[in-house]
Amino acid sequence: MHVITPATTAPTVSDPNPIVTATTMTAPLISIRTNDDNIEIVDQLLLPHITEFIPINSVEEAHDAIKTMKIRGAPAIASLASLSLAQYLTRALRQVPAPEFLLSGPAIQAHVQPILDYLLTSRPTAVNLGNATKRLAKTLEVSIAAGQDPTTIVQTLIADAKLIADEDVGRNKAMAKWGGDWLVNRVKPSSKNTINVLTVCNTGSLATSGYGTALGLITYLHEIGQLNKAHFTQTTPYHQGSRLTALELKTLQIPSVMICDTMVGSLFQHYDIHAVVVGADRIARNGDTANKIGTYNAAVIAARHKIPVIVVAPITTVDLEIESGAQIPIEQRPAIEACLVRGAVYPPSESGKVEQAQVLITPTGLEGIYNPSFDVTPAELITAIVTEKGVAVKKEGETVFDLSPIV
Numbered sequence: 501m502h503v504i505t506p507a508t509t510a511p512t513v514s515d516p517n518p519i520v521t522a523t524t525m526t527a528p529l530i531s532i533r534t535n536d537d538n539i540e541i542v543d544q545l546l547l548p549h550i551t552e553f554i555p556i557n558s559v560e561e562a563h564d565a566i567k568t569m570k571i572r573g574a575p576a577i578a579s580l581a582s583l584s585l586a587q588y589l590t591r592a593l594r595q596v597p598a599p600e601f602l603l604s605g606p607a608i609q610a611h612v613q614p615i616l617d618y619l620l621t622s623r624p625t626a627v628n629l630g631n632a633t634k635r636l637a638k639t640l641e642v643s644i645a646a647g648q649d650p651t652t653i654v655q656t657l658i659a660d661a662k663l664i665a666d667e668d669v670g671r672n673k674a675m676a677k678w679g680g681d682w683l684v685n686r687v688k689p690s691s692k693n694t695i696n697v698l699t700v701c702n703t704g705s706l707a708t709s710g711y712g713t714a715l716g717l718i719t720y721l722h723e724i725g726q727l728n729k730a731h732f733t734q735t736t737p738y739h740q741g742s743r744l745t746a747l748e749l750k751t752l753q754i755p756s757v758m759i760c761d762t763m764v765g766s767l768f769q770h771y772d773i774h775a776v777v778v779g780a781d782r783i784a785r786n787g788d789t790a791n792k793i794g795t796y797n798a799a800v801i802a803a804r805h806k807i808p809v810i811v812v813a814p815i816t817t818v819d820l821e822i823e824s825g826a827q828i829p830i831e832q833r834p835a836i837e838a839c840l841v842r843g844a845v846y847p848p849s850e851s852g853k854v855e856q857a858q859v860l861i862t863p864t865g866l867e868g869i870y871n872p873s874f875d876v877t878p879a880e881l882i883t884a885i886v887t888e889k890g891v892a893v894k895k896e897g898e899t900v901f902d903l904s905p906i907v
């Protein structure tokens with residue numbers, strides 16, 4: 501392995517002219533907030549410099565927010581979709597006269613299933629959304645089969661939809677402990693605060709209902725005094741790293757180092773990184789994992805440097821209906837998104853007021869643009885997969901996982 505200078509962590513430079521930011525978010529950052537039947541999401545297209553909560557008042561608005569990535573992150577997407585259905589049904593129960601679909605269980609099912617199918621069309625890769633809509637369809641089916649009256653059927657569905665969002669934080673903390681303890685046991689650090697990790701994209705509170713998945717594990721390492729530095733890639737073109745992970749780590753006061761996506765190899769060559777820790781959007785039965793574009797690159801380079809790759813994701817991210825990653829649909833985002841960069845005008849004006857800007861960095865009318873939002877890392881390149889039920893590793897000599905112990 502070619503290591504030029506085995507220093508423990510990359511030197512970092514600080515911005516001499518920090519932007520006066522309008523972000524008033526404090527730890528823990530939140531992606532969605534609700535109050536009775538009111539839903540608000542933070543517009544993640546404006547972060548980190550502008551914190552703007554926008555109301556979601558229909559399933560159509562939820563669909564648009566997911567599709568345009570005002571909200572993103574596999575678990576957060578599933579939570580918003582579920583909460584928007586709960587909002588719709590809560591408001592239907594309050595309508596006078598009651599809407600016709602509330603007359604019977606079958607009428608409710610005939611009305612709600614198309615709504616679930618519509619929400620599913622917002623983004624194709626993250627399976628959490630699909631698992632949420634299947635779960636709610638099943639809840640509805642069971643309530644009807646149990647002979648519940650229409651109002652009880654709807655109330656049961658509303659409660660389960662809210663639970664999909666509420667149960668996320670607890671499982672994130674469970675995963676963080678499973679994965680963090682597994683990594684500490686593997687590294688066996690001789691002193692405190694020595695573990696260096698690299699993560700890709702954003703998998704924290706802004707991608708979930710709180711604490712995060714991969715970023716949750718990193719937060720746990722920090723909380724138990726085992727983390728030296730959290731390195732993260734900028735994750736272009738949406739810049740989940742530069743804009744969101746940077747904000748989360750800064751807010752949580754976790755020591756971090758940002759690198760450009762192209763610098764993963766250099767980081768591994770020059771510095772002692774103990775693990776790559778990433779989230780997931782869909783994990784196939786054999787462990788092949790779809791995650792943010794750039795994850796596969798990091799995994800290939802990690803293999804070259806014998807650095808373990810850990811995937812952290814709730815069971816709702818596992819898709820046992822598909823054998824391998826070849827069957828995972830990869831979302832192709834609009835070409836224009838690879839040509840634009842969003843951020844604050846810099847340096848700020850004399851007033852110090854933050855002005856959001858969107859800059860076209862390419863020539864206009866560029867024809868050939870490849871902009872997949874995800875890639876698939878084969879199970880062979882993944883060392884461990886962590887869910888809220890535990891840690892799975894491949895058997896000796898195996899190139900695929902048996903996920904049954906952790907799903």
Ligand SMILES: CSC[C@H]1O[C@H](OP(=O)(O)O)[C@H](O)[C@@H]1O
Pocket residue numbers: 572573574575700701702703704707708712713714740778779780781791792793873
């Ligand atoms: C815990 S979030 C999982 C996953 O979602 C992100 O994708 P996106 O920002 O496009 O929604 C990224 O792939 C995260 O790893």
